[in-house]
Amino acid sequence: MSAPPSRTRAQVLAPSPASEPVPASPTPSVPADGGSGTTRTYEKRPFLLDFFPLETAKDTRLSRFFDRLREGHLSTTRCAKDGELLWPPRTACPKCHGEALEWVDLPETGRIYAFSAVLAGAPLGMEDQVPFAVGLVDLEGVPLRLFGRIEGRPWNQLSVGQTVRVESFDIGDGRFFYRFRAPT
């Protein structure tokens, strides 16, 4: 793979799921704490009807990814041994099977490789967002082509090769996710 961009920052991936304190007494519908990522919890939805991942250290060893999203940065894991940049973020390298992974921030811009739009047939909870655009975006300077929602312009005003920005957003219940935004 090519050398990672100089502005990436690496942090050792916490090996233990207990590295982030678990809320002492989780209660439904408590809003996010807004930044520290240490005590937040979110509205409990039926898990099997909810596309968005559970984000806290209680639920995932990748909570650092979501904490970083709250700070406005898209990140992923890289294998410390062979330098493989991995997407989605992982806890073990698929190449060398080592578990020493480190976090790196990803570039904040990319170019559209392909796109389409959902005009019908949206999953539960997304029906009122139709039509929405999605695409595969080649991130600037790293060998990663990520799939994601593209906001900012109607689908029929997008084009292959166009530059888009990565952004994080609050999905509405205190959890964060990422998407792309085309310049208006």
Added chain:
Amino acid sequence: MSARGVALVGGTTIPWGVRSATWPELAQEIGAALFRAVPELRTEDVDSLFLGAAEPERFAFQSHVAPLAAEQMGLRPTRILQRTELACASGQSAIRSAYAAIAAGLSDVAVAVGIEKMNLPSMAEANTAMGCALDRPWDGPHGATAPPFFAMVAQRHMLEYGTTEEQMAAVSEKNHRFANTNPHAHFHEKKFPRDKLLRLPMVAPPLRLGDCSSMTDGAAAVVLAGEEFVRRYTDTPVWVRGTGQYSDFHNLANAGSLTDWVGLKHASREALGRAKIAPKDLDFAEVHDCFTISEIIEYESIGLCPPGEGGKFATDGRAEIGGDLVVNPRGGLLGCGHPLGATGIGQAVEVYQQCAHRVPAERQVPDPEWALVHNLSGSANVHSVMVYQGGGTA
């Protein structure tokens, strides 16, 4: 040492479509239909049952479905009872597993059945289930389902090779026309001429409604037997001569080229190589036309035409009766519908019936001997291929 010979010795489908029937009722219906279609088959002959079912947990709120299917079909397997799940290729996986078990001597007579109930009161809930076949926590939250992914495949194929909407419509028109000869097809009665297809609404641009296979309820079953048992059931066995499968990614970020289906090249080369034949030897093929663009790329990846010429292959009529080979005479997923776990079995039923000259004349392949069956699954990240030989060979 060559493995024990294994053949399809019979099979059938039930009517596919939006069925006013539950999952267990579809299982009972296919059980009854199978014993009518293969009258020599006795319940006690069937030592193993392989069930292709993609998402009964989400579509029918039921897991542990293999014994449920056995009970509904009136079967009591004594050797192997197993469900296979490989999303859209779950049915072919059931056949491959039955083949492997019989070839290894662990089973003598096995049923491979595929059952899927997909139409729910809430289509949004059904669409949610479909999204789970992709990388749910990473691609799902963006709204990823099959249509927008294959739309991007189509966009890239158009960009790289100049493939057109008209060429995609030619695939859809062909498969719907064949489905008009198949009373069990979801779209048996509907006519889809090319000009009508090009006016249907967009689902995920550039894919229109007629470019996409549908949410369909259905079931299909085949009987497979070891070589010493074959003649009990049929004079027209169809032998499994080769299989191949390849998987190279799951998350959409790791797809690489959207238009070069490396996995299908590997899987078809493996299956054809085991059968010791070349693509030009095929008389017909049942390929996975979940979307029109899929069939176009499948022509190219199986080696029926060079890369980029799949669209022209369709408009030149080379996949029609009288062309190079007949592709999807059953009506394809576009015409028959795509009840995930039943699709691969429905294709095998067509192979058996074609070789037994038991299909309507309008879709009968002349003197069929060699057939290829292909299923992709998910985002074309897995390709599964089987090669069959009929035509009265021992």
